[in-house]
Amino acid sequence: MQIRSIILYSKSGEKRVLDFRLGELNIVTGTSQTGKSALLDIVDFCLGRDEATLPISPIFNTVAWYAVILQLPDTRILAARPAPRPGAKSVTNAMLEVGNDLGIPELPDLRVNTDSTQLRQQLGRRIGIGDTRSEPAPGSLLSPLSANLGHAVLLCLQNQDEVASKRALFHRQNERGIPESLKATIPYFLGAVPEDQATLQQQLTQAKRALRRAENDLKAAQEANQGIEARLESLLSEARVHGLLPDNSVDTSDRAAVIEALQQAASFRPTPTTQTRNSGGRNSSSPNSHPLSDGSCAPSQKNANS
Structure with a gap:
């Protein structure tokens, strides 16, 4: 041009x-x-x-x-x-x-x-300037940059004071933000990066984000798994204390066995009380009978012949 x-x-x-x-x-x-x-x-x-x-x-x-x-x-x-x-x-x-x-x-x-x-x-x-989006370094506050005609102009023009300058080589190089733009776009104009650099960088960025999400999900799942293990052991100990399960009858390292044992403990039903009449005309409970909720035994009933 x-x-x-x-x-x-x-x-x-x-x-x-x-x-x-x-x-x-x-x-x-x-x-x-x-x-x-x-x-x-x-x-x-x-x-x-x-x-x-x-x-x-x-x-x-x-x-x-x-x-x-x-x-x-x-x-x-x-x-x-x-x-x-x-x-x-x-x-x-x-x-x-x-x-x-x-x-x-x-x-x-x-x-x-x-x-x-x-x-x-x-x-x-x-x-012929294509889509050359340049992603900033991780942690940088700079926004993604796409090479355009404005960046090409920086390499084509020089003012009189820029020609004689010992500290600047390119047009407007001493202005704020221009050195970063030159650094990001010169590799493209020199042919050091491919035309599809923007697409490749975008795919890489998306892959890194997906990896971070997967790692975070894995960490959360591992923490939740540790909490579940502790809860299962606590329930198993509680079931043993209440006599719902025999001691050391379950391998705590086998989660499936622990869950099965807890399901059995949860389905436990106490044996119902059976009342009989004794020779003295009083009702007596079987040896397996349970006390009432207030701790007293069932009251005696008078014999029908008394």
């Missing part, structure tokens, strides 16, 4: 066009304070940057739209942005148009038909 033209539209409808020769080195010269240093900011803005870094001067205060015409091997693309309103720090409105014989439109033909995010995504797809 090459820049074919940079166009500035004034509010009165006039336009200033700066054409470039494709496939050649272009050197822009001119007197001081004519806007040469702002060309990179204009290109960056037209390619989808939201932050308004354009100069504030009488020249740029008259601009209504900024536009660039990009040349691709098989087509041309017009990327245009309305000028930010006075005092605005950012703008997201944009215009994108594609055509093989696309020319320079007039001001009335410019209209907003997209936003800066979609503009970068569509331009990125046109030049």
Whole structure:
């Protein structure tokens, strides 16, 4: 992708066009304070940057739209942005148009038909930037990052002070968040990661989450199992104390045997009391009879002959 033209539209409808020769080195010269240093900011803005870094001067205060015409091997693309309103720090409105014989439109033909995010995504797809989602390191507070045209621009532009800088190599490298973005996306642009890196990373992340859930479920099941073992032993001891089970009759290491023994203990029913008449005319209970709930024996009844 090459820049074919940079166009500035004034509010009165006039336009200033700066054409470039494709496939050649272009050197822009001119007197001081004519806007040469702002060309990179204009290109960056037209390619989808939201932050308004354009100069504030009488020249740029008259601009209504900024536009660039990009040349691709098989087509041309017009990327245009309305000028930010006075005092605005950012703008997201944009215009994108594609055509093989696309020319320079007039001001009335410019209209907003997209936003800066979609503009970068569509331009990125046109030049072959795929879905390259980069996952941050575990424990990092950074959000997942997808390489786009904005990251590619960082590798293509350099301001005058950046060219002479001993501490920065890339465009806007000293700005907050830019070093992290460069670190995450340069491997993709160098071809060090495959096109399906985003899909593979997403699958890996999902697999790690599933593994953590399974490990947590296993831990919870093990803790619950320990609680069940303790409860079974407690019930078994209680059944032995009450004489429902003989001592040491069950192997406590065999859960199935313990459960079966407890089921038998739960189904235990005491032998019912049988009353008989003795020779003295009083009722007496059998040797296996049980006392009443208040602890007294059954009252005697008078003989029917008395």
